[in-house]
Amino acid sequence: MMRTRPLKVALLGCGVVGSEVARIMTTHADDLTARIGAPVELAGVAVRRPNRVREGVPEHLVTTDATALVKRGDIDVVVEVIGGIEPARSLITTAFEHGASVVSANKALVSQDGAALHAAAQERGADLYYEAAVAGAIPLVRPLRESLAGDKVNRVLGIVNGTTNFILDRMDGSGAGYSEALDEATALGYAEADPTADVEGFDAAAKAAILAGIAFHTRVTLDDVHREGITEVTAADIASAKRMGCTVKLLAICERAADGRSVTARVHPAMIPLAHPLASVREAYNAVFVEAEAAGQLMFYGPGAGGSPTASAVLGDLVAACRNKLAGAAGPGESAYSRLPVSPMGDVVTRYHISLDVADKPGVLAQVATVFAEHGVSIDTVRQQGKDGEASLVVVTHRASDAALSATVETLRRLDTVRDVASIMRVEGE
Amino acid sequence: MMRTRPLKVALLGCGVVGSEVARIMTTHADDLTARIGAPVELAGVAVRRPNRVREGVPEHLVTTDATALVKRGDIDVVVEVIGGIEPARSLITTAFEHGASVVSANKALVSQDGAALHAAAQERGADLYYEAAVAGAIPLVRPLRESLAGDKVNRVLGIVNGTTNFILDRMDGSGAGYSEALDEATALGYAEADPTADVEGFDAAAKAAILAGIAFHTRVTLDDVHREGITEVTAADIASAKRMGCTVKLLAICERAADGRSVTARVHPAMIPLAHPLASVREAYNAVFVEAEAAGQLMFYGPGAGGSPTASAVLGDLVAACRNKLAGAAGPGESAYSRLPVSPMGDVVTRYHISLDVADKPGVLAQVATVFAEHGVSIDTVRQQGKDGEASLVVVTHRASDAALSATVETLRRLDTVRDVASIMRVEGE
Incomplete structure (x- = not known):
């Protein structure tokens, strides 16, 4: 059963991603209609600079008043591709208040205010989707x-x-x-x-x-x-x-x-x-x-990243949000029931590659090795290379906590024989 | 708002995948409850051989009467991990008739009767999910x-x-x-x-x-x-x-x-x-x-493949089906609106690697090349190797239709100088 009244979409932002979303909504309208179960219509496009030419976006849909657009009351889904915290946050909140679902590509906003946004969506039985915020087109x-x-x-x-x-x-x-x-x-x-x-x-x-x-x-x-x-x-x-x-x-x-x-x-x-x-x-x-x-x-x-891949993710979410609107249901919201604390970096356990510039004299390696041992950081390999009274020492550790490694480096820096801790890099994926 | 009456799940089949599904449903019950929004309960397990020991599956849940299990009327979701066409097809159809949604790992059945099964699901507003039927745990x-x-x-x-x-x-x-x-x-x-x-x-x-x-x-x-x-x-x-x-x-x-x-x-x-x-x-x-x-x-x-990865896919679908049950909605059903015909293999265009055993005498390569040319199959490279009056000829073509290549090979086989078409293999991913 195909509904004929179209679902209305407001697009906030019409840059690289937004213009591609608008283009695909037009060129692939039939496919989107079939997949959603009802036509979907671009009802308005909010931009900052109305005079920039936007191929394929009808001029009469363009507005600089994003707030008025999301407040219209007849918008089913708001697509937010402005980025940044404000005005995106206020617009999304207003969109929920007016009954719309929201599809966003805004990683900064979601990573900062995701919980509040999810709560606002849930209160209204609306969807908040943001596949495009993480790794472009890759479904994650x-x-x-x-x-x-x-x-x-x-x-x-x-x-x-x-x-x-x-x-x-x-x-x-x-x-x-x-x-x-x-x-x-x-x-x-x-x-x-x-x-x-x-x-x-x-x-x-x-x-x-x-x-x-x-x-x-x-x-x-x-x-x-x-x-x-x-x-x-x-x-x-x-x-x-x-x-x-x-x-x-x-x-x-x-x-x-x-x-x-x-x-x-x-x-x-x-x-x-x-x-x-x-x-x-x-x-x-x-x-x-x-x-x-x-x-x-x-x-x-x-x-x-890129306009087209990000638009693909936005449109996938748009189809889901539209289907849910038609079904009168909402997709999965925030799932944060496990309430696990986030431990500080010091608790992370991994391996390290440390480059030291040291004095090229006997006993330095022993001294350095002692510092690692004192902090409980076990050494996997050491490579030593001398030149003109200076030497470079490359140490690769076994797994140790970041806190232990930091303390080790702190002590190493205080050694007279260590001229510089040239670099510290973690070793992953083993 | 957490519902306290549990959703009831019937498990059809308790082999490598089924027993893993049952195990995870028990060991991770709290997580599943939180993610679904209601407890989920294993209400029955249909097996062929009731006497085989199934660790972690309560004996009183085991039955050999799968039909009675899916007909019980209180089952929310049926998980079918029997495989094969029958009795799986009849059981799934019966499950839909009794209002259950179905999660299946059955690639043979879905690839043969997917349309009919989707129609049966849709008629009852139920879900048919089968992530586990394709590539195990990989979300596809x-x-x-x-x-x-x-x-x-x-x-x-x-x-x-x-x-x-x-x-x-x-x-x-x-x-x-x-x-x-x-x-x-x-x-x-x-x-x-x-x-x-x-x-x-x-x-x-x-x-x-x-x-x-x-x-x-x-x-x-x-x-x-x-x-x-x-x-x-x-x-x-x-x-x-x-x-x-x-x-x-x-x-x-x-x-x-x-x-x-x-x-x-x-x-x-x-x-x-x-x-x-x-x-x-x-x-x-x-x-x-x-x-x-x-x-x-x-x-x-x-x-x-494998019990655990396949169970992961089954349980992801189970969570989705349960959530939909609670929401009184159904997920996306079959989408076959584009009605595109499936062309025969002859229409496929790709490249080919052909090994021929040929007589090691002058003019054979020219003769073979002529056959390719007559069928419009363009040759990319030829490698020739002679030994004891016989030679092997390896031809790699440019892109050509499978029909043209088949006709070429047909003609080659009739050549006196071609002793054998030793192998034909397509070349992909370039």
């Missing part, structure tokens, strides 16, 4: 929330930021330094004019918060995520990684503690073995491993 | 049906049978012949005592039918799928593949025709380049590429 939110709803996820490990992966991939491929690789990424459109959100790890941390919350059925916000970007990764780090048969990737890692009573979420550059599938994720692609008790190890791979 | 059915509901899928290409991948992986790794590798797979529990369904490609073809139907929103049944197994793959084929920088995999390939007016679905061994991500799928793992217009190329990877 829905598989975690629905396909794995009968399983216990213990770990999510992945590359969730395309810009930084592009930069690290270039550094690995050409031996270029960070600045040079960033310049190339900017020139090719992979990095924004202000790349801070990407290169400092904010974008990946927001995604890690969202993934951790869904995977572990608990609340994790952006502030809970330990975050280190890639701006301090050097050509020397990449070269060191290569000598170990590794490459450097910016990883988002969400883990359930061994005792099951807490979780951690972190984003930082790490060395991973070349044989690990994540090592071969090139350019701006994303890939995420999910380890679940019954399912085992799953991997999801694809384009993590 | 739900991502295709829901996450990509706003996109246009053009191609699905993957390894969807673990047994044959294990065998081919062993042949590739050790140079073993087919029989030897099959024996090893059997000894290690990767192949069943009667491996026909796997090695002849029936299992993969059923999955291809299901994936094609969902991906292209049209009806594709097992009979529509061109099927070739791996029993005729030889050590020589694997060696030939290696010389080309390829490996041999049993692939399921579902494609939309270039003009968009028809689709094809096929399962056969094929050479793929070592650089292709599917080439590195080892042992019994599965991996599926999905190419969609807006999303681009996505890959899903994980364990394709």
